[in-house]
Amino acid sequence: MKFKLMVNEQVRPIDADEATPLLWVIRETLGLTGTKFGCGIGACGACTVHVNGRPMRSCVVPVRAVASAAVTTIEGLGASSMHPVQQAWIDAQVPQCGYCQTGVIMTVAALLEENPEPSEDDLARQLSNLCRCGTYTRMRKAIRILRRS
Amino acid sequence: MGKLNRRAFLASGAVLGGGLLLAYFAIPKRLSLHADAGDDRLFLATWLRIAPDGAVTVLVPHAEMGQGVHTALPMMLAEELDADWPQVRVEQAPAEGVYAVGDLVRGFGIGDWRIPSALLRQVDYAAYRIADLIHMQTTGGSSSVRFTGHLGMRRAGAAARNLLLQAAARRWQVGISECQTDSGHVLHPPSGRSAGYGDLAEAAARERLDPDPPLKARARYRICGRPLARVDLPALVTGSARFGIDIRLPGMKFAAIRHAPVFDGVAVSCDAAAVRGLPGVQRVVKLPSAVVVVADGFWQATNALRGLPVEFDEGAHGRFNSEELTKEFDHMLSGADPTVDARIGQPEAVLAAAEDPIEAVYEIPFLAHATMEPVNCTAWFRDGKLDIWTGTQDPLATRARGAQIADLDTDAVTVHPVPLGGGFGRRLPSHLNYVEDAVRVAMEVPFPIQMIWSREEDIQHDYYRPAGKSRFRARIGSDLRPLIWDNVYTDIGLNEDRDAALIPYDIPNQRIGRVRHKTPVPLGYWRSVEHSMHGFFTESFVDELAHRAGADPLSYRLGLLKNRPRHRAVLSRAADLLGWGTAPEVGRGCGLALCECFGSIVAEAVQIRVSGDGELRVERVTAAVDPGEVINPDIAAAQIEGGIVFGLGAALWGRISIEQGRVVQGNFSDYELMRLADCPEITVEFIESGAAIGGLGEVGVPPVAAALANAIFAASGRRIRRLPMLGPERRLMG
Known part of the structure; x- marks a missing residue:
């Protein structure tokens, strides 16, 4: 086709x-x-x-x-300059191997577009991506950075 | 490189076009080398280049798989060099014999012995030769910073700094002791002169190299000990980083594979005609134990493979069942005499005198690695040469294995190392089935192929963390301290560290031993290896003894650690961070565990809440870690956080079961990993005792399962002795 x-x-x-x-x-x-x-x-x-x-x-x-x-x-x-989520991911040093993170970043970017002030529960429900390196603590930190800005 | 009779050692030389390079040179029969810039092979051996513009390039022989080694190792070199960190560039070293990681051989072989300067070159050379001979470029065992960093990178940086100082002193006609270095410059304070490293580099290449230079005092560190940002994160967040699965080559086709479902099974035949006409299908290849479809796209290959009629022979193991293996474990533990790892005092006599010993048996399942990047390998055979692009924890071993499979000389094979989408032991030298499959297919087709394993193949044809059981018997004396610790565990393989089951506690009579058994299940090194088992076993049982003695688990442990100040320190700190000792609410509980492994000492404390019907919530985890010294506290903390999540997910859900010789689980729907919603708040602190530097990549894993089980007991009185803890309804089992 x-x-x-x-x-x-x-x-x-x-x-x-x-x-x-x-x-x-x-x-x-x-x-x-x-x-x-x-x-x-x-x-x-x-x-x-x-x-x-x-x-x-x-x-x-x-x-x-x-x-x-x-x-x-x-x-x-982040074609022209880094998207705020990407920047927050660097600021909080989120990725370890990084393989899953592009998918996580896309999920978070869309989520924040819809709801800039997500609660922990919103996040837990909507950010169900898997990260085998276990970077969840840093993901939360990055999202807190985004909420502040 | 391999054909000449060469010697390798730390040496220096000039770079073509100016500048300094410092390397493990491989040169014929010469013990020193100066400018020999015409030979571009020298570049292959480079650890460090300093360009005329001052840029410092560090080549790292280890694989980056998220542990931050491409940042931490260059930090160690840059510190000793006194480099300006923003001017430091990092490159992945190629899979060449000169990058064999001799420091790992030295580190594991002779540990921290101080080697006399006069012998250092010979020892380095011998270690390098061993590593080269066994094709060792391994990233694993939490050893990169410990050995390559401490023994190699630091020395290379200090040696280069010495050369630069000598060059400056000669240029200015002053004493070298009057000169000092600072952020990429040599300074001469009496005259106020200064020169950049780039400016001095070429002259430095002509100075005499000290192979055993003194290292900086830690008080003078400016780079190490700081939470510097990882150098590779921008590429990871923009998606521009290229993992093995992202390799694209002209004319490349994609290959999907289905293995014989039973371990050691055989692919007897397949009806290739049934799929040959399907869109995009290029080839059907039958391998000894698998069938492969090669197509223009991976989806086309996958679809065709799904419709391909295949006859597999189950071989000898079609009736193997992991449930029966656990019964066999009971039989083993009650039967044969164990092979003893350690014996202290009179364990048999004391045990025989115990009328009613405290006894407990713990059990753990097989586990898969499940790296987020499914294993894959790109291979291209042309003009008698084979190129391999793949994420591997050992590029040299991958080259050797590729050559063996392809029946080629090692020199005809090039491995292109790429970042790994997770390692955790899956991509170590003895686990390279994904490379073998791809090479076999590449040898039969005239174009490059990229073989990607589906998630199901990845989980069902892994090398698994061994399952096992461990039985303990003990007796508590009238002073409530343990009199005897008797531990026998099942060993179906990969229990290579004889110290892993040992305990730091002062117990006068001990017997620790194993009973062996063979299974057809392929076994693999899984993050923290045997410590992932014994951490759960031993720290659960010592907790049981504390409760039997009616003691607080923290003070009970501390009482048994009188002569272990480092252990006491991490245990107390992890407990403090959690707020140990505050009166818990109903349904809440706290647990502790301690482990010494990979040269570090780690304690973890867990706070949980459990409802009456077994619904569990892991609320907080704290960790205190003493690795002697921390190079980058932020990367180090990330490793511990990740290790905790890795260990917790396994303790809660991780299980590979085998029925009729086949792995039951196949994807993340039935091999569950921890997600954000389940992840506790994690706090990590380091205690830098100044002891010999220890590893960090694995040490977060071992204590957490026991700390969790101990917390559940504290909250509910339910003792969990079998992993995983949660059943189908996500409620506590057993």
Whole structure:
């Protein structure tokens, strides 16, 4: 199937099976490797991107479902200068191996867009991404930095 | 490099185009070397380059997998060099024999013995040669800072600083003792002259190198001991960092793999014709124990693999069951004489005299590593040469294994080290099945392939932390102190550290031993290795003794640690941080545990709340750690925080079970890891006792399961002796 996809504010022609998960179109067809593969079942959040501003786990979203949507990947989040979430992630020295963090950052950026003052409960419910290095303490610290600013 | 008869040692030389380099040079039959700039192979051996513009480049032989080693090791070198930290650049050293990590051999082999200067070169050389011979470029065992940093990086920095001082003194015709260094400059205070390192670098390369320079006094540290930012984080938060799975090569295809479901099973046949016409499919490859589909895209390969009819032979282990193994453990513990690790006093006699010994048996399951980046490997065989791109905890061992699988000379194989999306032991030299598979496929196709394991393959074909049981018997004397500590544990493999089950407590009669058993389960080093088991076992049992004695678990332990000031200090501090001793509310409880491992001493305290029907909430964890010395307190704290989360998740949910020779769990839906919602508040403090520097990557893990179980007992009177603790409803089991 040939179609066009809006990714990071650019229209990109795509030729892929319509059932292909968005993740693999982003990583392989478009070569944007900042979005990661972690589980393939939407359980870990490493593949999180924004679809029309909402966080979505791209490993379980067939590309046909977003054909008319605006997709933002980590490469598009801080394209001109670092996004505040990315900066807070550095300020709090959050990442360890860093593999899951682009997905975490995309999730947090969308979450704060919707609700700039999330409670601990909001966070616990909505930030369910997995981090095997165990950087959760630092994630909380970074989010506190973002709340203050 | 390997074909000439070479010698390697710390030496210095000039860089082509000016500047200084300091290296483990590999040169034929010469004991010193000066400007030999025409040989670009010298660059391969470089640890340190100082360019004419003053930029200092440090090459780090170890893998970055989130532990911050690409920041901490250069900090150690820069400190001794007295470099200006913003001018320091870091590069990953390549997988070349000259980067074999000899300091690990020296560190593990002879520990902290002071080696006479006259012998230092020979000892360094011997250690390097051993590391080179065994293809050792390992990142593991919490050893990079301890050994490569302390024995290698610091010395390299100090040696280079000496050369720069000598060059300045010669230029200014002054005594070297009148010169000093500061932030990338040599200064001569009497005359007010100063020169930048870049300006002096080329001249410094002609000075005489002292291979055993004195190191800085810690009071003069300006870089080490500070919470400097990790050098690699900007690339990680922008997504521009390239992990193994992000490698892209011209014409590269993607490979999906399905292994024989039973350990040591065989792929007998597959019907390749059934998938050959599917979109994007390029090849179907049958390996000895797996089938692989190579396609234009990974999704296409995965889809085709799903539809590929395969016949697997189960081999000998199709009936293996981990539940039966635990019964076998009971049999082992009640039967054969153990191999004794340690014996103190008259344990048999004292135990025989005990009428009703206190007895407890603890149990732990197999565990998978589950790195967030599923294991993967990119390989390209062309013109008789093989290139491998992969996240590995040992690039040299990966090269050797790749060459062996491909039946090539080691020199025909190049490994390109990349950052790891998690390691935790999964990517150590004996666990390279993901490299072997990819190399076998690459040898059969004319294009580069990237093989990615699905999460299910990653979890079901890992090398697992051994399962086991540990039995304790003890007797408490009239003074309420333990008279006898008798511990026998099951050993199905990888219990290599004979000290791991030892306890720091002053108990007059002890017997600690193991009973061995073989299983078909592939076993692996898992963050903190055998300490992940014995930490839970021993610290749970000492807690049981404290309660039997009617004593506070903190003061009971302190009473048994009279001659262990470092242990006492961390234990007291972790307890203080938690607010130990304040009257707990109903349903709340606190627990403690202590562990000495990887050269560090760590205590952790846990506060929990548990409801009447077993719903558990881990509220707070505090840790006090004495690693002797801390290089970067922020990175160090992150390692302890991460270790606590790693250990807690395993204690609560971690379990790999095996039925009919197959791993039952397959993804994060049934192999659960800790998430933000479950993560307690964590506080970490360091006590720098000044003892020999210890490791930090693993030491956060071992105490936490026991501290948690002890807290649950304090809150509810329920003693958890089996991991994981939580059942299907997320409630306490057992």
